[in-house]
Amino acid sequence: MKHPLTVCLLLLTFYTSAQNKNTESLVRYVNPIIGTQRMGHTFPGATVPFGMVQLSPETDTVSYELNGKYNPDVYKYCAGYQYDDKTITGFSHTHFSGTGHSDLGDFLIMPTVGELKLNPGTADKPCSGYRSAFSHANEVSQANYYKVKLDASNIVAEMTTSTRVGFHQYTFPKSNNAHIILDLMAGIYNYPDKTVWTYVKILNDSTLMGYRQTNGWARTRTLYFAMAFSKPFIQHGFKNYSKGQVYRGFWGKFNQGKNFPEIAGKQIRAYFDFKTNEGEKIKIKFALSPVSMDGALNNMKAEVPGWDFDKVKLDGQQAWEKELHKITISGSAETKKNFYTSMYHTMINPTIYMDTDGQYKGLDQNVHKADGFVNYTTFSLWDTYRALHPLFNIIQTTRNADMVKSMLAHFDQSPEHMLPVWSNSANENWCMSGYHSVAVLADAVMKSNASFDANKALDACVTTARKRDYEGIGDYIDRGFIPDERSGISVSSTLEYAYDDWSIAQLAKKLGRNDIYEEFIKRSQNYKNVYDASIGFMRPKKLDGTFRKEFDQLSTHNAGFIEGNSWNYTLFAPQDPEGLIKLMGGEKRFVRYLDSLFTMHLPDKYFAETEDITRDGIIGNYVHGNEPSHHVAYLYNWTSQPWKTQERIRMILPLMYKPTPDGLGGNDDTGQMSAWYIFSSLGFYPVAPGNDQYSIGSPAVNGAAINLENGKTFTVTVKNQGAKNVYIQKIELNGKPLTGWSISHADIMNGGSITFFMSSRHK
């Protein structure tokens, strides 16, 4: 028999569409294992682009508490899987990609044979529970396909997905005692009482449905499911581990030990028993819904009516091919692995959050029907406003407009009347600083990707930015900065608000709303109010207008910043590089500052404070593994030494992105890190989303074609490319010399070509 993958890739090779001239299979370059070791927090399992289901193995389900204290290992398991682990506990259906905080891990499924064990057991004693040892040698991880052999049982586990359905295929050995366990207690970032309630109902000998309600990072969340087996189970059972549940059973009216058709409680595990022949496949379709059990069943029927695993896999991989082909590059195999795995990572979050009939749970906890858009959740906006949404404005224009509509629906449903900060499954996490939704909205309008009511969007931005009781905004409005006494992150919030305000001003200007423009363009200069010229750094300012005395510009702890020290955050005025340069004493001092950032030595004690990234995520004191400096390398373009931008970009790219399990220097942050890679390796970057300019870097690809939804193509040609040829001698845009160090959004969207002429020496 031909291996299904071979068949699939063969087919994909001939996959073509009108807009894509390149018919090479690009899925082959995607390696979801990249980033699963150490701090990347990506997951190796199966998903389709922006799918509701992310079906992936967990290597542990560590609990929030260990011996009564916070368990620091929780952080490692944001995506449920750590490459160095030796055991798999099971396969669950929801995962964040690359976050620095955790939740999800819903509905863990594990196949076993032999004695029934309903506890996962521990990594050091895997035989004590249902978990199994595994080897990376027996593991295949592709876009929308994951396969592993479970050593404990010799079961081969394969999985693929459609948007709302996880499809499992387990190849069993011969066994009279085969089990499939559904663990409704397991979850990522588990703690006592995270699982608020669970309900399961058996419909027949091969179908069940239910829901699980959690109080996790999403405070009030219910996820519904429907589950179908390809083969009837012989018997099934539930175990209720809840403590203190008075009404758990039915007064002995039934024998509920086995084959009882329903259960409800806080801590539930279920099992399903089979007899299997050698090599027999048992398949499972597991559909999700944010709305109802019937919704989940309908999603299953609509998306995966049959039992053809290979077809579902192929359909999903073709969907990936279509998305990956939106940018075709030439370059080394290693570059392609980096590039297409980055492309892959940019298209996992945000995730679709509605049933096939358009119904979804809103932030107001009511069920809504999406009117003319696809509803999305998982907006990690502090990260993604920078490059991910700008990338979508080029290659995912329809989806980005739908994301904006989802954000406006969030605003309409918000009890606080605010745009999303960190949207998670019909909940608001309020994670990180700023109100960066406004930059996403402004960028979409400025780039004419606004199939929504732009004036309504502006109103939502203004309402959000005027929310006086949110994180120092009242003080910020009154004083032009957030006083140190009022917030632990007063400086980074002040800086980020100023940028956000500038983006609101751009939007207002475009819509002719001059009063709003005046208000917010003024606010956008507030970054200057926390600059201490006496030391040349942004610094916490007190209520009395003086700067805080005790201050260490290398520290990120209790220094007025979040995920960055003053050295990095001082450069955060992407809306006004010229003003910043002037503020910091002119070009010479500014260049010296930038040079120092990349070359200085950061003592170990400061690294220990730095969240979310490995030592590899830092170059000198430049922290690429967190986002606040993502624009920094491009700032040389505002000086007379743009060649240093080119040099830095080509230095950062290979250091921070490697096609290995530990290849990411920090959390991928739902695609922001990967979006930086894509832009930078193409040769340009959106320094200040909200304007239509991209700043020139240094392309790392040998060439590229951006195949746009409008049918046009923007071609990147790189002459004299080479590892040392990082400097740009000249640029031609549509055959004419480019003056200055930027191109516009229209230059790209109108189609055309840019040609970089590279050299090993800077001009």
Added chain:
Amino acid sequence: MKHPLTVCLLLLTFYTSAQNKNTESLVRYVNPIIGTQRMGHTFPGATVPFGMVQLSPETDTVSYELNGKYNPDVYKYCAGYQYDDKTITGFSHTHFSGTGHSDLGDFLIMPTVGELKLNPGTADKPCSGYRSAFSHANEVSQANYYKVKLDASNIVAEMTTSTRVGFHQYTFPKSNNAHIILDLMAGIYNYPDKTVWTYVKILNDSTLMGYRQTNGWARTRTLYFAMAFSKPFIQHGFKNYSKGQVYRGFWGKFNQGKNFPEIAGKQIRAYFDFKTNEGEKIKIKFALSPVSMDGALNNMKAEVPGWDFDKVKLDGQQAWEKELHKITISGSAETKKNFYTSMYHTMINPTIYMDTDGQYKGLDQNVHKADGFVNYTTFSLWDTYRALHPLFNIIQTTRNADMVKSMLAHFDQSPEHMLPVWSNSANENWCMSGYHSVAVLADAVMKSNASFDANKALDACVTTARKRDYEGIGDYIDRGFIPDERSGISVSSTLEYAYDDWSIAQLAKKLGRNDIYEEFIKRSQNYKNVYDASIGFMRPKKLDGTFRKEFDQLSTHNAGFIEGNSWNYTLFAPQDPEGLIKLMGGEKRFVRYLDSLFTMHLPDKYFAETEDITRDGIIGNYVHGNEPSHHVAYLYNWTSQPWKTQERIRMILPLMYKPTPDGLGGNDDTGQMSAWYIFSSLGFYPVAPGNDQYSIGSPAVNGAAINLENGKTFTVTVKNQGAKNVYIQKIELNGKPLTGWSISHADIMNGGSITFFMSSRHK
């Protein structure tokens, strides 16, 4: 100002409808206080007929546990209110009427002035919390109206309802510090973790919505609400009493202490602050929905768009007038109080369980839309199949058919594929024995009140009755009885199954399904299999066919019965009195047995075992306060001494039903006790629902007219009525002498008249 009640009663006096010749206000005879003392378990608050809302005061919110042990006082508070209590804790929106088990008590509201106290405090120290002393002198309890003065605050609390909306009106003293507390932790039968989750969202300064999910007697239940104030609150606050809730707040992004627009958690209380002038009224509309918060808001808009308290009250009382006028009687004021309060108590449960748009939560935990019927819940069928549903088949034909449709929907949604046993808010309690839904379905079909698919109903009955793994049914099918070893209530279950099976047989016969008729008419004789002729009692039988040795026919504890001893249960073969008499040794021995039952002395030790009733609920060893003997007094009609039925009925009526707070000798059992009263005081009773005959008793009214939905009237005339004239000399039906001791359902539904000629001496 005229007191609104006066206006109301004045209007009601002139209330009339085509079918009611009697225009007297009957609401005036309803006294909801009856049964609130001791064991009646009725509630004094406001509701409309079959309303979703029962808005009533709680006199305590005792918890399930006291000092770590079960708190026996819980039982007292099945309806939340005990007449002897001195304090009120607040007013909540859902209550069972007359049950022997408890749940509900959702959404407790309490107005206070002065220092804000968010705990209820204790009855012995009312000032320690928000509760208030009150006096019955300051209390008014009417159909759909309740009023009380709260001594702690001098606030006058008034309440009324529509089907889905509770309407509060609080008249405050002058206060700069007035509060309205919404306690989302309070509930009836509270225990740790009963409240699974709570969510509240403030829409504006006078509107909020939310939900509460409970794990109570209804194991998995969510009730949604929308709440509107007639006056904006100045400020509001929440307090979260939850323990172990990791994600409760928002990381300090907001000051959530006051005026924050949302909260979620397990244990929540909310308060709303006002300034009030002397005599200022603050009104609250509080709408419920089993489906969603929006559903609750829509219910509020649809049912109570304005703020006219008096109109809502009047509308509801007119609805009661219409229902009460279905039977107009002549008799003493005391008789009318008993009669119309009984009528009132028969029309509280079952309750409407769907939104105004027809949506409801089903037993399968999905949202459904009722197609052509009104969906009901709260079916206490072990009680109500006996007389309540038969009464509905006369005076509530449309509703009873809708109740059957609700039961069939329950069947369709049941994971166990069974008709309801005890249906509670989209949950099945499985409380008590038998599968008496089948008798309700059969009775409706036999009485031609079947605007549903009767064959589908029969199939549901058969599927339910063949459910081998439910409470001994398998054994019952195989052996003709439930062995003592297999069930603690083997005898009463065997007896009740046999009756239920007979009703299925009647239904099958009517539908021409002869195979089913044969199967179930045979099963209906199974009652004989647990009769021990050697002692003359029904008795637990063992697997080996011998009777259990240790046996006390007076005991209800561990004797093979539920809520009845063998003395009472031995008479339980209502489907076959002739057969029973023969089994028990012929008429002479049977009459002696009946006589003994009513006259013997029940030693105190046995009374102590008897659940749910006071000493007053027992006559000799005849237990009227529980249901199994409700047909027993009528069994003399199958002997040559029917005058003893007449005598017993007229003895039972005044002993068991008094127009006083302690007037009910046992739990009203969602109207079954009251339905017995109504039938018996009219002179006839449905001994075996499922046939169309009513057995003659002795009328206690002076006369009556049953005003039927079909426009016809059945008149009861009583000649020579008197307290001692309890014996019937003759009966004329439509002017012709009645032979035998029964009339048929058609006799009633065709309209006409029955005339009883009474005497002080029996024939």
